[in-house]
Amino acid sequence: MTSQTAATPAGPGRVGFESRDTAAGRVVVLHIDNPPVNAGSHGVRHGLVEGLSRACAEGADAVVIAGAGRCFVAGSDLREFGKPLAPPELPDVIRAIEAAPLPVVAALHGVALGGGLELALGCDWRVAAPGTMIGLPEVSLGFVPGAGGTQRMPRLTGQARAIELICDATRIPAETALADGLVDAVVEGDPAEAAIGFLAETKRGKRRTIELTPPAEPVAEIEAAAARATKRGRGRPNVAEAVRLVRASAGPDAAAALADERAVFQQLRLAEDAVALRYLFFAERRAAAVEGLDLALARPVRAVGVIGGGTMGQGIARAMLGAGLPVTLIERDAEAAARAQSAIGATFDGQVAKGRLGAVEARDRKDRLSVDADIAALGGVDLVIEAVFEEMSLKIDLLSRLEAALPAETILATNTSYLDIDAMAAGLSHPDRVLGLHFFSPADVMALLEVVRAARTSDAALATGLKLARRLGKQPVVARVGEGFIGNRVYAAYRRRAELLVLDGAAPEAVDAAITAFGFAMGPFAVADMSGLDIAWAMRKRQAATRDPRARYVAIPDRLCEAGRLGRKTGRGWYDYGSGRAMPDPEVAALIAAERSAAGVTPREIGAEEICRQLMAAIVNEAACLIDEGIAQRPSDVDVALVNGYGFPRWRGGPLYWAKGQDAAAVQADLAALAAAVGPGFRAGPVAVVLARLETAEAGGAAGSQGGDTA
Ligand code: NAI
Numbered sequence: 253m254t255s256q257t258a259a260t261p262a263g264p265g266r267v268g269f270e271s272r273d274t275a276a277g278r279v280v281v282l283h284i285d286n287p288p289v290n291a292g293s294h295g296v297r298h299g300l301v302e303g304l305s306r307a308c309a310e311g312a313d314a315v316v317i318a319g320a321g322r323c324f325v326a327g328s329d330l331r332e333f334g335k336p337l338a339p340p341e342l343p344d345v346i347r348a349i350e351a352a353p354l355p356v357v358a359a360l361h362g363v364a365l366g367g368g369l370e371l372a373l374g375c376d377w378r379v380a381a382p383g384t385m386i387g388l389p390e391v392s393l394g395f396v397p398g399a400g401g402t403q404r405m406p407r408l409t410g411q412a413r414a415i416e417l418i419c420d421a422t423r424i425p426a427e428t429a430l431a432d433g434l435v436d437a438v439v440e441g442d443p444a445e446a447a448i449g450f451l452a453e454t455k456r457g458k459r460r461t462i463e464l465t466p467p468a469e470p471v472a473e474i475e476a477a478a479a480r481a482t483k484r485g486r487g488r489p490n491v492a493e494a495v496r497l498v499r500a501s502a503g504p505d506a507a508a509a510l511a512d513e514r515a516v517f518q519q520l521r522l523a524e525d526a527v528a529l530r531y532l533f534f535a536e537r538r539a540a541a542v543e544g545l546d547l548a549l550a551r552p553v554r555a556v557g558v559i560g561g562g563t564m565g566q567g568i569a570r571a572m573l574g575a576g577l578p579v580t581l582i583e584r585d586a587e588a589a590a591r592a593q594s595a596i597g598a599t600f601d602g603q604v605a606k607g608r609l610g611a612v613e614a615r616d617r618k619d620r621l622s623v624d625a626d627i628a629a630l631g632g633v634d635l636v637i638e639a640v641f642e643e644m645s646l647k648i649d650l651l652s653r654l655e656a657a658l659p660a661e662t663i664l665a666t667n668t669s670y671l672d673i674d675a676m677a678a679g680l681s682h683p684d685r686v687l688g689l690h691f692f693s694p695a696d697v698m699a700l701l702e703v704v705r706a707a708r709t710s711d712a713a714l715a716t717g718l719k720l721a722r723r724l725g726k727q728p729v730v731a732r733v734g735e736g737f738i739g740n741r742v743y744a745a746y747r748r749r750a751e752l753l754v755l756d757g758a759a760p761e762a763v764d765a766a767i768t769a770f771g772f773a774m775g776p777f778a779v780a781d782m783s784g785l786d787i788a789w790a791m792r793k794r795q796a797a798t799r800d801p802r803a804r805y806v807a808i809p810d811r812l813c814e815a816g817r818l819g820r821k822t823g824r825g826w827y828d829y830g831s832g833r834a835m836p837d838p839e840v841a842a843l844i845a846a847e848r849s850a851a852g853v854t855p856r857e858i859g860a861e862e863i864c865r866q867l868m869a870a871i872v873n874e875a876a877c878l879i880d881e882g883i884a885q886r887p888s889d890v891d892v893a894l895v896n897g898y899g900f901p902r903w904r905g906g907p908l909y910w911a912k913g914q915d916a917a918a919v920q921a922d923l924a925a926l927a928a929a930v931g932p933g934f935r936a937g938p939v940a941v942v943l944a945r946l947e948t949a950e951a952g953g954a955a956g957s958q959g960g961d962t963a
Contacts, residue, residue, distance in 0.1 A: 315354060318444040358378045363423075370398075410469040666687075673688050699896040804930065880941075
C-alpha cells in the first residue's frame, strides 16, 4: 500500500524519520527508538520536535508517531526526574504537534504509559494494536501527570472515568480504551501501517484533543469518583491534586489549566514522597534479579501441583489459576480435596457476584483445577508447591515421596514460614530441585513472594521460581535460609519491640495509633488479632526450654491466650470486637498492669514519636543483622519486602530508606535505646555499614520508565 521514499534510521535514544507515499498522501513516520522500552528521554523529545518540523518543512500531509521494537513508549525516563528537565520538555513536544497544520496520529502497540500516553493524547488521533496496555501511572509514583494527562484524558473519557483511571493508576487494554474514547481504532498488523490505513480510510484531519468539548456527565458521578479516589488515596497530596486538576479541565481556560498542572507536577516530582517512590521503583526491579543468574535457565512451567488445601494452599491455587495455569491440588483424603475445590470455586463465585471477575473467566479457572488425594496425580506437572502443616517431619516425608513419584526435572517448592529448607531437602537424591516459595496470606492478593534459595538449590530452580513470580504478578525478593527468612524475621523483631513498649508503659492502642499515623496500614496489635494469637503462643511454648533465661520476656500475650482471647476469631484479643470494631478493653488494661507489676516494671509515659522511632530501630537493626548474614542479597530488598508484604507505607520508601534519610546521630541514639530496652541477648546489627550500602541512586537502575516494563 505504501512506498517508502526517504528514511533516516533511528539510533538508540533517537527518533528515525521515514517519508512514505501512501493512500493517505505523503506521510512521515517518526520511529521512537530508545531500547528497551522507548522511555521518553531528552534525546527522544528532541528527535520528535526536529522530525515534526522537518515533516512540515517538506510539505508532508500527515505524521505518524510509532515506537520501534516491543512497544510505543513505556513512560518518561525516571532517571531524569530527580533533576531539572532539559528542554524541550514533553509539553513543548505536544505544543509542536498541536501547532503543526497536519494531522498527527499515534500508532500504539505494547504499552503506552505515563508520558507515552500523554504524548499520544497530544496527537490528533490514536490507533492501537490489540492488547496495547494504556494508562497514567504517575499517581503511584507520588506525582501527577505533567504533560496534559489530567486535561486531555477527561475531554475524551469524561471526568469521572479520568479521575478513576488517573488516581488508581489503572492500566487498561486498547479494547477498553476504545470504549472509553481514548483510542480511535484498534487494528491488527503493523501499527504505523494501521495508522496510515486509518487516515486513508477516514480522511480525518486535524483534531486537537485540548480543544474538544468534554462529554456531558452527571455532576454526582464526578463527585462520587472524586470522593472515592480521595478516600483510597489516604490523604496523599498528589491524589488530591490529581482530582483537583481533572475537575479543573471543565474550566474555560485550557492554557491556564495546563500551566497549573505543569507547576504541580514540577513541584511534586521533587517532593520527598516521589523521590522515595522512585527509589522503590528501582529497588523492586533490582529485587527480581540475582547477580550472575541467567534467567534463561528457567524451566517452562505449564502446569503446577499444590499440596495442602488449607488457607495457603487454596490461596496459592487461586493465584496460579488466575495466572492461567492448570492446577492439581492434593489433600489428605477425597473429602478434604473436595472441600478445598468447592472453597476455591466459592471464592471465584464471590468475585463474580461483586463484579470483580467475569463469569466466563471464573468457569475457565474452575475447569483448570483438579483435585486428588494421591500424589501420583501430579505426574504431568512441572512444579509442585507444598503448603501442608508447618511440621518438619511431615514435610521431609512428603518431599521424599514426591521425589520417588515424580521425574527428576520436576521442581519441588515449599511454602514453609520458618522451617530450615536445607534440612528439609538434605535426604533427597536431588536437593538441587528444591526451593522455597514463601507466599503471604491471602496468597492470591498479597504482592510479596519470598523466593528462598537453599544451599543446594540449582540455578535452574531459582530462575524458574523468579520467572513464575513474574507470571503470577508477584514481587519477588530472594532470601537465603534462616529463621523467618527476611520478612517474618524483621517483623518478629518489630512485634517484640512493640510488646516491650506495652510492658514498659504504652497502651496497645497507643502503639497501633502511632504506627498507623506513621503510615502503616495496621498496627502490630491489630495485626496480631487478625492473624490469631495462638500460632505465636504455640511457638513460644516450643521455644520455652531453650530461651535465654536472662532475656526480658513479655508474658502479656500468653495471659491473653490463657484467657481465651485468641484475636478476632474469638471476638477478643488485644482488643474487644463485640461492637464489630476494635475497642480497647479494660480487662486487657488490667491484665497488662498485673504483668507490669509481676515483672517489676514501673510504667512510664511513652509518646508517639518514641514509639515510632523505637519500632523503626527494631526493624532496621534486625534488617542489618540479616543482611550481614547474607540472608538478603542487598539492603533495598528488605525495603521491598516490608512494603509489599507488611503494609509499610510505600511513599516512605521502606524502613532502611527511611533510616538513611534520618540524622545519623539520632538513629544511633535510637539503637542505643533499643539495646537498653531489649536488654540481655540483644544483638546489634551493623546498621551504619548497611545504610551506607543502600542503593539510593535513581541512576542505579537500568533504564527506568513509568510503565516499569524494563526487564
Ligand atoms: P492449614 O492448616 O490451613 O492447611 C494445611 C493443609 O494441609 C490442611 O488442609 C491439611 O489437610 C493439609 N495437609 C496436611 N498434611 C497433608 C498431606 N500429607 N497431604 C496433603 N495435604 C495435607 O495451614 P496453612 O496456614 O495453609 O499453612 C500451610 C503452610 O504454609 C505452612 O507451612 C505454613 O507455615 C505456611 N504459611 C502459612 C501462612 C499463613 O498466613 N497461614 C503464610 C505463609 C506460609
